[in-house]
Amino acid sequence: MAAKKSGKNGKKAKPVGAPTRSSASGPKARQKQAAEERERAGAAHTSHEKSRFLRGQRIDPRRIDGTETVVDLIEGTFLAYNAARLREAAQLFTGKMLEPDVTVGLTLTGALTPAGLGMAALIPLIEAGFVDWIISTGANLYHDTHFGLGLAMHRGNSTESDIVLREEGVVRIYDIFFDYDVLLSTDAFFRQIMRAPEFQRAMSSAEFHALCGNYVR
Template identity: 40%
Template sequence: MAKTPSSSKKNLRAHYSGARKADPRPITGKESPAELLAHAFSAYVGRQERTAFELMRRSMEVDASIFLTLSGAMTPAGLHQSCIIPLIEKGIISALTTTGANLYHDAHRIIGHAIREVNPNAGDLQYRLARIIRIYDLGFWEEALLDTDRLFSALLRRPEFQRKMTTPEFHYLLGKNIAAIEKQLGVKQPSLLSTCYKHAVPIFVGAVQDGSIFLNAVKLKRMLGAEFKFEIDINDDVYWMSAIQHYCRHHFSKKLAIWILGGGVPKNYTLQGEPLLDQILGVPTDGFDIDVQFCVDPVDNGALSSCPAGEGHTWGKVSIEAVEAGSMYVHTDVTAVFPWLTHALLSDSKMKRKPRRLMDVMQEAVAFLDADVKKRHKSLLKTIDWSPDEPKPDAEAHETYVR
């Protein structure tokens, strides 16, 4: 029976009466970051920012395994050293998905190249003549690229890289080697690769071929031929993402959280682990329970970068809980707000825990998922036994499937 206008009005009034009050208070300069967020961020993007912080805190309070995704030129901007590395060192970040570019550009500083502020309006023709590479308002000498290429080419030729591997294995080996170089050079601020190696945080790169580290692998393959045996196993890579999510849900807290910085491939590569489990492999799962994103893209153009949690829920990527009370899309530039929210989070001494060290249990996680998939082997075979002669499903068949 449809609700009458009067009953709808009563429900709306009751809901409104229980809603949180906007509670602005004079800023004295003595407030803690959490107090400032609670009382000075009441509306608009400020409210989105405050709600994101509350969900970041909740991720820790429910001991969720936190998967961080990172797109855009964030390491040139230093976001890894200001925010992400401290979050990893506190045990907050469980797994990382990023672009190859973020890992490549991070290496410039390790080998002594500076990244400097530049005028974005000075003229790119002039910058090119001066051999200055520009990333909006940041710049570095072209030699930084050439020296970084030499670094990764030399590492990729080492014996331990001459096999087929996943991106977490690849970046773990790179991190191990980079850590040794940092120690030898006396580097004071470690790289993201070496930090993740130290804390056994897996680094996934969903489009590894779209980055300069892999471009050096292309060069070496053409130069060395069969002698160069390095290869990325994309099949196992995708499977490992689902395996570690499945393992986390059953061996740590049952909750999964995703913090999305930007969007792009890293966002979807992480989220697709859940529909791979549920829809493809037949292993029941509910999707991520907490979904926090910081992105400048509008949400109305169909782009995956700005896909909200509700849309993701229709794909099985996030849970009902996330849609109803565990999601916030902050329409902003990551670099404008995330350092402040990291400060607010880490100012609370309770916001730390023992690192998950997921790389240490990755093989166990894969075996755990293998066992679940094996139980469903016969039913999975039916999903691939289809012929073009079969009738297309109609609405009645769909209703039967849903029931």
């Protein structure tokens, strides 16, 4: 195999057409020098106003004084970071999801139901007509069953030792703790109901979950 050619001073030659990267002696240095010259001349630093990355709305929040409406608060102060994502979600909700004849789907992943969000949020959303269909991981449906069976889930400390918890038979989901018997009892519940006649045939996962739900109170 032929050795790669080197450029001057033994440095690796740059491929033809390769982009030029900023460095202390490259564009950044020239940019800094130009800025210093503008500063000495009393000119404003406006050399990059035409950049496509600087066309976003200027961050200029209103002062929060208690007189603003919810719309004023979200649109006028939720301008960056996760607040901006919340603003985008609110805009999607009011601009599209509340339109007539809109079908709303909800997808669930991550450990939502162990924290009780099934009872606290999902069921109220369904009952109020905000959700038309749901796709969920099996884990969320399984862990929601704990509550339907009256099995206890406890608030814990995320810094507790996994070794100590294991020695005491405690299962953790981050800062949610529960006895290992919760899993065994839930497994036993599903084994028992799946012996029923209605389960003894091929079916879709949606129908299977609906039949299981008939046994959960």
